[in-house]
Amino acid sequence: xxxxxxxxxxxxxxxxxxxxxxxxxxxxxxxxxxxxxxxxxxxxxxxxxxxxxxxxxxxxxxxxxxxxxxxxxxxxxxxxxxxxxxxxxxxxxxxxxxxxxxxxxxxxxxxxxxxxxxxxxxxxxxxxxxxxxxxxxxxxxxxxxxxxxxxxxxxxxxxxxxxxxxxxxxxxxxxxxxxxxxxxxxxxxxxxxxxxxxxxxxxxxxxxxxxxxxxxxxxxxxxxxxxxxxxxxxxxxxxxxxxxxxxxxxxxxxxxxxxxxxxxxxxxxxxxxxxxx
Amino acid sequence: xxxxxxxxxxxxxxxxxxxxxxxxxxxxxxxxxxxxxxxxxxxxxxxxxxxxxxxxxxxxxxxxxxxxxxxxxxxxxxxxxxxxxxxxxxxxxxxxxxxxxxxxxxxxxxxxxxxxxxxxxxxxxxxxxxxxxxxxxxxxxxxxxxxxxxxxxxxxxxxxxxxxxxxxxxxxxxxxxxxxxxxxxxxxxxxxxxxxxxxxxxxxxxxxxxxxxxxxxxxxxxxxxxxxxxxxxxxxxxxxxxxxxxxxxxxxxxxxxxxxxxxxxxxxxxxxxxxxxxxxxxx
Numbered sequence: 145x146x147x148x149x150x151x152x153x154x155x156x157x158x159x160x161x162x163x164x165x166x167x168x169x170x171x172x173x174x175x176x177x178x179x180x181x182x183x184x185x186x187x188x189x190x191x192x193x194x195x196x197x198x199x200x201x202x203x204x205x206x207x208x209x210x211x212x213x214x215x216x217x218x219x220x221x222x223x224x225x226x227x228x229x230x231x232x233x234x235x236x237x238x239x240x241x242x243x244x245x246x247x248x249x250x251x252x253x254x255x256x257x258x259x260x261x262x263x264x265x266x267x268x269x270x271x272x273x274x275x276x277x278x279x280x281x282x283x284x285x286x287x288x289x290x291x292x293x294x295x296x297x298x299x300x301x302x303x304x305x306x307x308x309x310x311x312x313x314x315x316x317x318x319x320x321x322x323x324x325x326x327x328x329x330x331x332x333x334x335x336x337x338x339x340x341x342x343x344x345x346x347x348x349x350x351x352x353x354x355x356x357x358x359x360x361x362x363x364x365x366x367x368x369x370x371x372x373x374x375x376x377x378x379x380x381x382x383x384x385x386x387x388x389x390x391x392x393x394x395x396x397x398x399x400x401x402x403x404x405x406x407x408x409x410x411x412x413x414x415x416x417x418x419x420x421x
Numbered sequence: 422x423x424x425x426x427x428x429x430x431x432x433x434x435x436x437x438x439x440x441x442x443x444x445x446x447x448x449x450x451x452x453x454x455x456x457x458x459x460x461x462x463x464x465x466x467x468x469x470x471x472x473x474x475x476x477x478x479x480x481x482x483x484x485x486x487x488x489x490x491x492x493x494x495x496x497x498x499x500x501x502x503x504x505x506x507x508x509x510x511x512x513x514x515x516x517x518x519x520x521x522x523x524x525x526x527x528x529x530x531x532x533x534x535x536x537x538x539x540x541x542x543x544x545x546x547x548x549x550x551x552x553x554x555x556x557x558x559x560x561x562x563x564x565x566x567x568x569x570x571x572x573x574x575x576x577x578x579x580x581x582x583x584x585x586x587x588x589x590x591x592x593x594x595x596x597x598x599x600x601x602x603x604x605x606x607x608x609x610x611x612x613x614x615x616x617x618x619x620x621x622x623x624x625x626x627x628x629x630x631x632x633x634x635x636x637x638x639x640x641x642x643x644x645x646x647x648x649x650x651x652x653x654x655x656x657x658x659x660x661x662x663x664x665x666x667x668x669x670x671x672x673x674x675x676x677x678x679x680x681x682x683x684x685x686x687x688x689x690x691x692x693x694x695x696x697x698x699x700x701x702x703x704x
Contacts, residue, residue, distance in 0.1 A: 160700045160702070194700075196700050196701075198700050199691075199697070199698050199699055200699065200700060270698075273698075352449070353446055353449040353450070354701075355701040355702075358442055358445060358446065379445070
């Protein structure tokens with residue numbers, strides 16, 4: 145496994161409901177990212193379809209693997225690159241059961257997927273109306289490191305990033321569709337999740353306007369010491385690359401040893417109290 | 422007790438950011454619709470001036486057409502002068518269309534017309550203006566750009582399907598006092614910003630007099646309601662009679678019908694306005 149990995153943050157805007165267009169945009173960005181030396185290219189949440197699909201989600205969702213996966217797998221193989229993107233996933237067992245899913249593809253094809261565990265259903269968000277909660281937080285062991293995936297609102301909950309770190313993640317990817325009024329939350333949470341777990345965190349947010357919501361971009365890679373290694377522009381499409389060096393993990397862990405100082409006995413109490421909330 | 426303090430500070434805006442977001446929103450939507458620009462009512466008042474200025478800054482003045490629609494009963498030469506001043510400053514086209522004869526014909530043809538019922542009569546004026554705007558929009562492949570602000574929409578101080586009818590309403594998430602800030606920031610002449618708001622539905626109509634409250638106070642009450650504050654707490658913080666706050670709250674709640682599609686009863690599998698939930702502009 146290489147010590148250093150070049151991660152491309154592909155901060156795109158999507159056409160709602162137009163998978164063909166969005167796949168073309170993704171393929172174009174993958175090619176450009178590869179030309180810039182990227183090993184991994186990350187796209188925003190639901191980048192296959194756009195975020196605010198509402199009832200169209202039922203016809204846009206695909207099983208995994210499905211036709212869109214096959215199409216992007218070809219590109220991953222051709223460009224010899226890893227890809228993370230978001231899509232509405234249809235259960236193979238029940239067609240109206242959908243998940244808000246992040247997919248990881250590699251040079252050999254589909255590696256795995258993560259189904260969003262925290263679905264915002266408040267304010268302008270209505271994800272629980274359409275999506276079922278995910279129940280697993282897998283860590284994928286790849287040629288470019290051990291990687292865990294998260295999606296947007298997951299950042300508000302420290303548990304999932306911690307779990308991924310305890311399962312061995314070196315890099316946590318967060319794909320997002322965050323509107324502008326929430327930028328200050330993500331600026332804080334992304335840094336906090338990286339610091340408290342001494343882990344690399346790559347956050348990729350959508351841009352563009354959907355249904356009056358303006359997605360703010362601001363994608364970034366955060367080092368285990370909280371420093372920002374790469375940062376995309378706000379409010380416009382961008383493609384930036386940052387290099388992560390896994391050797392930095394050890395130094396960060398020694399400097400602020402949050403993992404060593406964990407108190408697992410608190411977790412039971414947390415569960416008890418949360419159940420009684 | 423809430424830590425949210427209802428002072429004028431809570432209504433302060435990050436003006437460059439708000440300006441950019443509104444400009445981006447207008448440009449994005451007009452482009453997605455394939456429209457050639459916008460038409461808007463150019464009354465010479467604060468809201469329409471701020472909206473016309475923002476649309477011009479967003480799309481370029483050549484894609485903005487302001488229509489001033491005076492009528493003899495509420496004619497005010499200053500309004501026309503202000504509309505012209507603004508059009509010149511922001512380089513958009515202005516047409517002046519007198520709607521007096523249309524209004525007269527409309528009233529004369531109404532079998533139950535009652536000259537003393539100024540509200541029903543006034544609402545016809547707002548709706549006739551809407552008809553004109555949509556004619557221009559259809560004819561010129563443009564969108565109708567509304568100029569309602571959040572204060573007026575929240576308390577229902579607008580004519581349903583009249584000035585409330587539009588394809589986009591760029592300043593609808595800003596309270597009146599916030600529109601004043603933004604208007605000054607983008608260069609709307611101070612004399613327009615300082616003018617007492619009026620819908621011009623009948624002579625000498627003044628919004629604050631009719632509403633019975635200054636916008637500075639109304640906006641803070643509405644801000645509190647927006648942020649889930651209880652009437653009692655709002656009244657205590659603003660040192661207002663609880664009845665005044667409750668009246669504003671009541672106005673807000675009973676006018677929800679003006680902000681929605683027409684109500685129907687659910688009969689089908691998916692119902693318009695209820696559980697037919699589609700993207701606003703999918704392609």
